[in-house]
Amino acid sequence: MSLEIIPVEGIGVVSPGDDLLTILTDALRPHHPLSGDVVVVTHKIVSKAEGQVVAIEGDPEEFKQKLVESEAVSIVRRRGDLIIAETRHGFICANAGVDRSNAAPDTMILLPEDPDRSARRLKHRFDHEFGVDLAVIISDTFGRPWRRGLTDVAIGLAGMRPILDLKGTRDWSGYELDVTEISVADELASAADLVMGKASGIPTALIRGYQYEPGEGQAADLVRPPSEDLFR
């Protein structure tokens, strides 16, 4: 079956204290959300609505540096201005998730306090409003070692399992698959980014036709335990 990725327009600028649940519900309504849909929301508008925004004081670069250090629980690498840090959530990303793009002037945006909780709230409202059972992903744009460019990943999630585990699945020749864990949540976040873009002002996409595994998943499960990680 084909998969459709629909940009959700008409959301506009979100500011601290805005009722994001209502804004998104209104923007989704024309698309008649169905059970099994996946709604992908960039974290920026979630962070802003939740007030995870900090006013810049003094020199912006110095301020950012200090903010990053206070948001980080550990610094993984540092070169010049670039800090790769671990956040409280366990994510490892540039600047511990602190970002100035699409922030209001003279402010910086932090990650949501608990992106899985934010996703659960959105799912609850959408399910109730539209009489469906769908999944929600909150996305951010992360870099990665070895490959140029950034891609979108899931930092919050509700209503689906983030990892498709193929353990025990056999390929067409009967051989058990080597690769068993696919991060479908990250693949969905990347797919959604293709219709959102960074400068287009479209912070949400609806993915229709993907057969996810429903369940009590959370994006926190995407964090590789440090003991299994060869690159810390």
Added chain:
Amino acid sequence: MSLEIIPVEGIGVVSPGDDLLTILTDALRPHHPLSGDVVVVTHKIVSKAEGQVVAIEGDPEEFKQKLVESEAVSIVRRRGDLIIAETRHGFICANAGVDRSNAAPDTMILLPEDPDRSARRLKHRFDHEFGVDLAVIISDTFGRPWRRGLTDVAIGLAGMRPILDLKGTRDWSGYELDVTEISVADELASAADLVMGKASGIPTALIRGYQYEPGEGQAADLVRPPSEDLFR
């Protein structure tokens, strides 16, 4: 505009020496490929058709270990059976791309010798056959540090630029974007994987509606130069 991801069915099992260009052209024909479409092909069928297949001799595990070492130009990390290695192409991935899933019995599959060249050949044939100008991505499934699960990435490419460079682009508040390089080729590969899957026997997808930047791109450009890489 919505984006559509269409699984391309009817390709069947590909064996060394098969005429993949004709097999894929026949499978794509019912979908009436258009200019601007992106055809994503998993490398497995490309490698097989190109004869990048090795018969296992002796103990499979020992054989695999030796094969991985001969395919690698450097070993980045090693723990037990797991080898993270750099390939001749510059990709850093598990087992230097050597894989047994979806291989014929008693064989292992290597990466294509030059996946960008393979992509150019496919594009040339598709463009000629359908009278269009489209893009081709050859994908593989890679792990990454810090996050559980694997995602599909582009290892070969033709007809588009793999990276969308937003340098100088401003967000809605006029602030120049922090994030400037998006790996759209990897996002397209991940999106395509959502309709292909590892065990479904569907090795190709057609993506319609994505506005890529046409050009002489190559997936080799996705390799981060070692001098810029903090994780080697």
